[in-house]
Amino acid sequence: MAVSWRVLVNTVLLITVVGNFAFLYSMYNAPNRYHPEGHGTDVMTMYEDGDISIAGGRVNMATTTTTATTPQHTMAEAEDKRAHVQSSEPLRVRAYSSKALARISVNDDTVLEVGESAGEAGRGIHVAVINGHTGALMDTNKFDTYVEGADLRLLSYLRGIHPNRIVALAVRDEASFHLGNDARMELIKMGSIKIGQLQWRDTWAMVARVGSPDKTSDALARAPDFNHWGEGVEVSAEFERHAEDNGCNWPDTPHFKQRRAFCARYDGYGELCRCDHPPAIAPSPSPAPPLPNMATTPLVIMASENRPKYLLRSLRSLLAAQGCIPSNIVVSIDGVDKMEAEDVCKLVGVTAMRHRPTSEKNGRISQHYKFALTAMFDRFKDAEHVIVMEEDLDAAPDFFRFFSTALPLLKSDPTLYCISAWNDQGYTHSTGDVTRLYRVETMPGLGWLLSRRLYKQELEPRWPGPDKLWDWDMWMRMNENRKDRECIVPDVSRTFHFGATGLNVNDYFQKLYFAKHRLNDDPTAVVNTQDMTAEAYDAALRRQIAASHILDTQQPCGTMVPDALENTNTPLVLYMTMKSAGDHETWLQLAKCWHLWDLDVRGFHKGVWRFYRKGNPIAVVGTPYSPFSSHKPDALEPLFMAAPKKKQTR
Known part of the structure; x- marks a missing residue:
């Protein structure tokens, strides 16, 4: 029936x-x-440096300044x-x-x-x-x-x-x-x-x-x-209107007066506005000496006026990271109509500036990036580098130490383009060493650093105009801009993409491609910068491939790693078909099988992709395109995986 x-x-x-x-x-x-929450009775302690401690946390109370591109009354x-x-x-x-x-x-x-x-x-x-x-x-x-x-x-x-x-x-x-x-x-x-x-x-x-x-x-x-x-x-x-809410019984201090007003105006901030034991804006990291290079390296957060709660989460993670200097943080807000994102900046104690939108869709985002980068290098005249974050990124506890340690590589090596805290292939199942760095030919973004020289001399004069509805990051990846230079990325990312709403993302996309990325949680981790110059990196990679266990290519979507080798840190190598620089047919199918980034081709160096497989470092070598394919035994047939045929439509 x-x-x-x-x-x-x-x-x-x-x-x-x-x-x-x-x-x-x-x-x-x-x-x-x-039931309505009870009133807190926490004791607030003032420190000599102007910080406050609330329920064990510590918050810097630096004064917020705002640069507006439109009169304040318009926003009001x-x-x-x-x-x-x-x-x-x-x-x-x-x-x-x-x-x-x-x-x-x-x-x-x-x-x-x-x-x-x-x-x-x-x-x-x-x-x-x-x-x-x-x-x-x-x-x-x-x-x-x-x-x-x-x-x-x-x-x-x-x-x-x-x-x-x-x-x-x-x-x-x-x-x-x-x-x-x-x-x-x-x-x-x-x-x-x-x-x-x-x-x-x-x-x-x-x-x-x-x-x-x-x-x-x-x-x-x-x-x-x-x-x-x-x-x-x-x-x-x-x-019926309920009685006027006089707010929580918090200490009568400038910070809590500001927080009380903020929580009376906005909702959706959860624990930040609870009356009983309110958390610090961000717990202060353990005392440590200043990080080299960071005092003169400001950071800009690219934000829209429509995602203030994302912005607060990102700011809290940055303020909790070792070596954070709040006065070096500027939030660039795209839009001049809504006040909430700016009020978040005031609450946290960081500088905000506003961008009057031009263009639309991806073109609007591109113009915002140009505005923010130009403003940052103009504002911080002694800065030779700027870190770029986005409002929907968490920062790892060693975020600033990562850039502090890796920055000398960019300064000394003209074959480098940028340093990124994000590894496109850095999922929980494909990473294994918080100290390891890679060189890649694609610009990952999502928490990255560039030099004044690169921006002012090369990118700013050629930046696409408002009429070009291009993705700014795709434009930066074009080799006419990259000029064969590479970016440094970690094996384990120092940022995590949590945003599930935006122009190019939704909940399903976030879950499928970002939710399982690994974020370093070790605040003491220090990346290893040895063998990262172009020649030294290639020499070390050749040594690794020559000493690697060669994987069988018969079952590409299976584990391919013998049980006896799992989680032994044994170097592995897989040779796959790649006839030219643009031949990515096999790689994209393999990436899909192994649940890596498969929307486009990212994270490679001279036809080699490096990550971890079953607890072992692996190099996937494109053959015969990659110069590293010379290590392949003559009798070994490289893996080939055909792309599925597209359905014909009438």
Whole structure:
């Protein structure tokens, strides 16, 4: 007997639907987990250098300066939509969901609206967090739960919203496909009755007050069949304004006054704004002598005005790294309309500057990079090098030591182009030595250092204009700019890409290509810079290949490493077919098999890829293109893996 698609989906979600009632029952018969947090009683200690210690951490309180490319009142006017007129009238919150539109309003003023023109970028669950006393919009966010991984971010986000905030959720297009049980259960705890029933292309909306699940309202409209969407659905609720929140009982210091104001204006910052035992902005690393080269090497963080929470996470990791000099950090914010990213900089105590956007899409990002690099070398006139970070990168605890140790290589070797903290092939299963460095012909980015001479004499005069919608990093990788020079990268990366939203990334892409990268966690690690000049590196690589165990090429997608050799640090070599510099057919298939970077070709040196395989250093040698293929035994047939044939379309 044929079974309809809806019957199948209902069967899969049966446990979740039944769970609605169990969780709702438990909420009314157990202590409320959303009780307001208690007031902290931590003691703040002042240090002679102006730092403060909170709950064992230490924070530098340097003064923030801001360079704006637009009058301050313009940004303030753009922010006016955050603040709803205060009055005694109740707050009427509406959320509307449909295939083409998600909209949220407070007392008939629209605070969030995403239409069909947003395309896939507007798909998923849209969330607005509203101050329960003033009615001000505190935060908005979007979770594309059509793709894998977004529901975990949604779960974390919901758990970080503070009690008495009003939360409105609206769906545009589709939100059920990868909305897992944990996120659904969290919404049920908040009072949702319908979320357990949400299925393919149903529409759903919800309005709730955090900590008061009995005040929650949600509604759902069924999709009539697999190929169509549910009708538009709207839910509304009216909330009495709660008493004005005077903030946490934190010490009466400039920092905590600033933090209190920040947390009253914005939401979604979790533990940073909790009243009980608030963490330091960043724990101070253990005392250590200044790192060579770092006092005159500033760092710029490339940031958009739309991802301030990413920016805070990145800044906290940098401030916790050994050798960090906060006064050397500048955040370049692309955009002049929103204040939150700049307020993050003020809270942390670093300098911010703003870039008025030009161009669009990748061209806009490219113009922002040119603006920031020019500004940094102009601002720090004695700096011969600049480190470039991005707002969605964590820094390793030895981030600055890595650059301090590797920088002399760039200074002394004209065959080098840059130093990068990121290894494109540096996954948890493909790395093995925190001290090892490689030379690669591609510019990795994602935490990198370049020289004033390179930028001012070569790159800046030729930088693509606003009319070129190019990726800046792809442009820098072109050999007309690189000129056969190479970059130094570590075996184990000193940055970690955590951003799941952006122009060129989503939750699925982040999980597939970035989430399993390895970040060094050893603060005492020191990279080995021996044999890193061009001639010495090639000589050492030849010695390694000559002494390596040659892998069988018959089962390329298997382990290929004999059991007796696993995790023995035995050098391995694999010879594969590579007839010319542009012949990457076999490598891309092998990279896919071994779960390495396979979107394009990166991380090679003269036709050789180096990483770790089953706990052993391996060199994959392109034959006959690579000069290192001369070590291949004559009788050995190099590995060849054909790319799958493309399906023909009529």
